[in-house]
Amino acid sequence: xxxxxxxxTIILLLxxxxxxxxxDPNPNEQNSDYEALKDVPYYEYLxxxxxxxEFIFSNDSKIKFELxxxxxxxxxxxxxxxASTNHYDGTLVYAKDEDFVHLKNDKSIPNSYIESTRTENGxxxxxxxxRGTIYLFPYSGNTNFDQVNELMISFVNDHEANGNFSIFGGxxxxxxxxxxxxxxxxxxxxxxxESVEITSINIDAKGFxxxxxxxxxxxxxxxxxxxxxxxxFEDSGTTNDPKPNTMKLELFxxxxxxxxxxxxxxVEEEFYDGLSIYKVMGNSIAQGGANNTPENSETxxxxxxxxxxxxxxxxxxxxISMRRNPxxxxxxxxxxxxxxxxTPILNRKNAAFGYMISGYAVLDEIMASSTxxxxxxxxxxxxxxxxxxx
Numbered sequence: 370x371x372x373x374x375x376x377x378t379i380i381l382l383l384x385x386x387x388x389x390x391x392x393d394p395n396p397n398e399q400n401s402d403y404e405a406l407k408d409v410p411y412y413e414y415l416x417x418x419x420x421x422x423e424f425i426f427s428n429d430s431k432i433k434f435e436l437x438x439x440x441x442x443x444x445x446x447x448x449x450x451x452a453s454t455n456h457y458d459g460t461l462v463y464a465k466d467e468d469f470v471h472l473k474n475d476k477s478i479p480n481s482y483i484e485s486t487r488t489e490n491g492x493x494x495x496x497x498x499x500r501g502t503i504y505l506f507p508y509s510g511n512t513n514f515d516q517v518n519e520l521m522i523s524f525v526n527d528h529e530a531n532g533n534f535s536i537f538g539g540x541x542x543x544x545x546x547x548x549x550x551x552x553x554x555x556x557x558x559x560x561x562x563e564s565v566e567i568t569s570i571n572i573d574a575k576g577f578x579x580x581x582x583x584x585x586x587x588x589x590x591x592x593x594x595x596x597x598x599x600x601x602f603e604d605s606g607t608t609n610d611p612k613p614n615t616m617k618l619e620l621f622x623x624x625x626x627x628x629x630x631x632x633x634x635x636v637e638e639e640f641y642d643g644l645s646i647y648k649v650m651g652n653s654i655a656q657g658g659a660n661n662t663p664e665n666s667e668t669x670x671x672x673x674x675x676x677x678x679x680x681x682x683x684x685x686x687x688x689i690s691m692r693r694n695p696x697x698x699x700x701x702x703x704x705x706x707x708x709x710x711x712t713p714i715l716n717r718k719n720a721a722f723g724y725m726i727s728g729y730a731v732l733d734e735i736m737a738s739s740t741x742x743x744x745x746x747x748x749x750x751x752x753x754x755x756x757x758x759x
Contacts, residue, residue: 371639371742374465376521382489383483385657390459390571392468395501398672398700400492401600401638402650403415403445404539405495405632406541406562408501409499409500409501409537409539409540409622409714410497410499410517410526411437411496411499411501411502411536412538413661414437414495414496414558415435415539415541416435417575418427418461418575418576419435419436419437419438419577420435420436420445420449420572420573420574420575420577420579421434421435421436421541421572421573421575422434422436422448422449422538422570422571422572422573423542423569423570423571423729424451424461424530424543424570425484425567425568425569425570425571426565426566426567426568427564427565427566427567428549428565429482430539430543430546430549431449431542431543431546432440432505432522432543432546433541433542433543433544434503434538434539434540434541434542434545435538435539435541436449436537436538437450437496437537437538437539439535439576440486440494440495440496440536440537441486441492441494441536441537443483443484443486443577443675443686444483444485444486444505444515444535444537445537445538445579445638445692446568446688446717447483447517447578447675448460448517448537449574449577449579450575450579450713450716450717451517451570451714452570452572453572453579453635454555454713454714455569456474456476456693456714457520457567457570458471458476458567458568458569458570459474459476459566459567459568460474460518460520460567460594461473461474461561461564461565461566461593462522462550462553462565462566463557463560463561464553464558464559464560464561465524465550465553465554465559465561466559467524467525467526468523468524468525468527469519469521469524470522470524470547470550471506471519471521471524472519472521472550472567473518474518474519474520474735475518475566476518480515480564480741481518481616482508482514482515482516483505483514483515483517483675483718484513484514484515484567484698485505485507485508485513485514486535486537487532487533487534487535487555488532488533489533490513491496493529493628494534494535494536495532496530496536496743497528498523498526498527498528498530498531498534498536498541499523499525499526499527499539499541499558500523500524500525500526500547500700501519501523501537501539501544501547502522502523502536502538502541502569503523503537503538503539504521504534504535504536504540504542505517505519505520505521505534505535505537506519506521506524507534507535508514508518513537513698515535515716519531521534522540522547524547524551525691529611537568541621547713547729550565553565576732583681584681584683584684584713585681585682585683586592586683587621587682587683587684587687587688587724587729588687590621590623590682590724591619591724592623593623593672594618595619595620595621596619596620596622596629596633596757596758597614597617597619597620597693597726597757597758598618598620598632598633598636598755598756598758599616599617599618599755599756600615600618600728600733600752600754600755601615601752601753601754601755601756602614602615602616602646602750602751602752602753603615603750603751603752603753607633614731614733615672615728616725616727616728616730616732617649617725617726617727618723618724618726619723619724619726620632620633620722620723621723621724622720623681623722624632624633624680624681624682624721624722625682625720625722626672627669627670627672628669628672628720628722629692629722629723630660631669632705632723633757635661635702635703635756636756636757637757639754640703641657641703641752641754641755642652642752642753642754642755643652643656643668643751643752643753644657644658644659644660644752645660645746645749645750645752645753646735646743646746646749646750646752647660647745647746647749647750648655648707648738648740648743648745648746649735649736649738649744649746650709650744652709652736653708653709653710653712654706654709654710654712654727655706655707655709655732655735655736656692656704656706656752657705657707657752658692658703658704659701659703661701661703661704666694666702666703667700667701667702667703667725668699668700668702669692669699669700669702670693670698670699671693671698671699671702671720672717672718672720672722673700673717673720674716674718674721675717675718676698677697678720679707680720680721682721682722683711683716683721684708684711684712684713684715684716684721685708685711686708686709686710686711686734687707687708687725687726687729688707688708688713688721688723688724688725689705689707689708689719689721689723689725690705690706690707690708690715690722691704691706691720691722692705692706692719693718693719693721698721700720707725707732709732709733709736717731724752735750736745737747
C-alpha cells in the first residue's frame with residue numbers, strides 16, 4: 370500500500386509538471402520586440418524566426434513587415450524572390466479607400482499571377498483580416514490567382530473578410546507610417562494624387578530559403594542521349610545568305626519529361642512548320658509557336674515549382690521554356706519561349722525543358738526585329754520546319 374501511495378504521488382507530480390509546462394507564456398511575450406504588438410489581431414502568428422522586409426518609401430517613411438512563412442509559404446517565397454531582384458522598387462502607392470491602400474507595379478513580366486493562398490481557395494489561411502496585414506490583389510479573372518505586381522495593406526479590422534485574401538504578413542514596425550498613407554490626398558475615384566513610391570525593400574530572410582530549389586545551369590543536364598532538334602527558319606526576316614538560319618536545341622527529359630514528350634510529338638506531327646516567332650519581350654524573351662490567346666489555347670501539366678513540380682533548370686540565356694496561361698496552373702501546349710538573357714522571374718513559374726546549343730546569331734537578329742508597342746513583330750520570323758536530329 371505504501372508503495373502504491375509513493376507511485377501515485379510521483380504520477381501526480383509528473384502531471385503537475387506537465388501542467389506547468391503547458392502554461393508557459395507565449396514565446397512572443399518573452400521577446401521585448403513584440404511588446405507593443407500584443408493587441409494586434411495577428412499577434413499569435415508573429416515569430417522571431419519569420420522573415421522580415423522593410424519598405425522604404427520616397428517620402429522617407431518606412432514600414433517593416435513580418436512574413437508568415439508557415440501560413441502562406443508559396444506567396445512569401447514568391448514575394449521574397451521578386452523583392453530580392455528589386456522588382457518592387459518604384460512600385461507606386463497607387464490608390465486607397467477607408468479599408469486599404471493599394472500599391473501597384475506596372476513592370477512587365479511574363480507571369481504576373483500566382484496561385485492564391487486563401488481559405489476560400491482551399492488553402493487554410495487563418496490570419497484575421499486586420500489593420501497592418503499585407504496581401505496580394507486578387508486576380509479579377511480567376512479567384513484561384515493573385516496578381517504579384519499589386520500589394521494591399523489593410524487599414525481596418527474586418528473579420529467578415531477573413532479567409533478571402535492571401536494574407537502573408539503583418540506590420541511589426543511603422544504603424545505610424547500606415548496613418549501617413551491613410552492621409553494621402555486622392556482624386557474623386559480614390560487614386561492617390563501625391564507621388565509616393567517604394568524606393569527599396571530590405572530583406573532579412575532569417576535563414577528562410579525562399580529559393581528552395583537551387584536552379585542549375587543548362588550544362589548540368591547535357592547528355593549525349595538527350596534528344597536534339599533543329600529549327601530552320603525561312604531566310605526572309607531572319608538572316609541573309611550566307612549567314613546561318615538554324616537553331617539547334619538539346620531537350621532535357623530529366624528536367625521536364627511530359628513537356629519534352631509534348632514538344633517532340635508536335636515536331637513529329639510537323640505542327641510548328643509554317644508557324645513563327647511572332648513576339649519579343651524587351652531584350653529578354655522571344656515567343657513562338659501557335660499565335661493564340663491563352664483563353665483559346667489548350668494546356669498541359671505545368672512542370673514547374675508553383676505547380677509542385679521540382680523543375681530546377683535555370684532560365685538563363687538560351688533556355689527554351691513553355692508559355693503559361695496566367696489563368697491556369699498549366700503550360701500552353703503549343704507555345705514556347707526562348708530566353709535571350711538571364712530571366713530568373715520565369716523560375717518556379719514556367720516549364721523550362723531545353724537549351725540552345727547553336728544559333729545565337731539568329732536569336733540576336735530576332736531580338737533586333739521591329740515591333741509594335743506590345744512587342745509583336747511587324748514581320749514574324751517564319752519557322753520553315755523543326756526536325757528531330759538523328
